[in-house]
Amino acid sequence: MASEHRTSIHGQWSGRMAFILAATGSAVGLGNIWKFPYITGENGGGAFVLVYLLCIAVIGVPIMMAEVMLGRRGRQSPINTMASLAADEGRPAAWSALGWMGMVAGFLILSYYSVIAGWALSYVFRAGSGMFEGATADGVNSIFTSLVSDPERLLAWHTIFMVATMIVVARGVQNGLEKAVRFLMPMLFFILVVLVLYAMTTGYFSVGLNFLFSPDFSKITQGSVLVAMGHAFFTMSLGMGAIMVYGSYLPKDTSIAKTSMIIAGADTLVALMAGMAIFPIVFANGLEPGAGPGLIFKTLPIAFGQMDAGILIGTLFFILLVFAAWTSSISLIEPVVAWLVENRSMNRLYASVWVGIATWLMGIGTVLSFNVWSGHKLFGMTFFDLLDYLTANIMLPLGGLLIAVFAGWLMHENSSKDELHTTPRGYNLWQMLVRVVAPVAVMIVFLNAIGVFK
Ligand code: PHE
16 A cells, blocks of 8 residues: 555654654643643532543543554645545545644644743743742732733743744754653653642642542533543644644554553643642632633642742743643644645745744734733633634544544555554454544534533
8 A cells, every 4th residue: 555655754753752752742731731720620620530531541542543543654744644545545535624624723722822831931930030939829819810911921921932832843843852852751740749749738638639539420511521522632632633743753663552542641640640739729728729721820839939949849840831831832733834844845944934923923812812802702702712612622522533433434444454553452442442432422522512412
């Protein structure tokens, strides 16, 4: 088959470990440390966490395998990969639309992701200057409010983060990033351990654990099941081509099943640890778990303000959060840049500049949604909420559903067996999950959320 001879014009990871680190760098990001705790808080805790974990296991892992597999077989940007694979397998060329939808989703996500990463960046300096020393919950709250109510400051940080992202993308993902991630991911993990240990000293650790892990199903609504599923896609970077494009740089002999499970495991662990660090602080200080997007910025600084070496730990924490966001943001936009290089014969630098400018402009909408436009709502949501809802809860699951259908039903078995080369039992399990369980689960959650079963 044609794919045997394909190579990527963008290069390859140096090996299995480089891919694991890059894909884990993509998966572990603001989604784990910023978003997971606040949506868990908004959706009532334990039952939501359980649904999320279930989605990771039965939907996320098999679809991640499918997405990596398609990428490695196509060896191009998601649009061209889908076009080539559709041709290989004798399927309609319209499957390239899946790549298009992913590209748009990545662009939209990065536009707001960069604004939030800008918050983290500004907090590096707040923590470093000792602003949180001895601060009360009220003090920390007003530091946050004064940041988000000032559009110029938000725009400045958003600009810096976008420039940083596009510099890395312009230099090629393999160049420098592999090394950066190798050092940063263990550091981030270490600081999270320190924060969890601090949370244990608050006297509210068990209250936090209880909130996270004891499910109260009366708190769960149809909407929150959709949010949990959407978040499973978001946190694993699935459904929009980021993992597909990273897969296209994967050496031929690496096991897709093993690497996917490692990535999923690391991603989940980081999210749960973030929850274990944050909720005890929330309850110890009488804060509101459902405080929304500002949650970690209003809680963790209290801990930094109280612990020994809090300035150091606080500064390091926000630096690492920025790095985690950085290694995710490059993967959000890599499909677009790779496509421009392939189809418009642009060089990487030129493509990155244009994509960066467009994303930056789009981000202004999110900047304003926290202040000037905060009163303007569509379907009860601000511009930021709407983008987040549309991408995470609709576009990513839809993209994932289509990936599962293509990989499970439309690709010939000898193609997928050749690419996955697992044991026969492993293959059958994967096939059952990707053919039936994942698509049916995604459909049920969608239909449920629009009220079909009411
Ligand atoms: N997984 C990243 C996070 O959790 C976000 C992301 C989504 C990155 C989709 C790439 C693609 O923060």
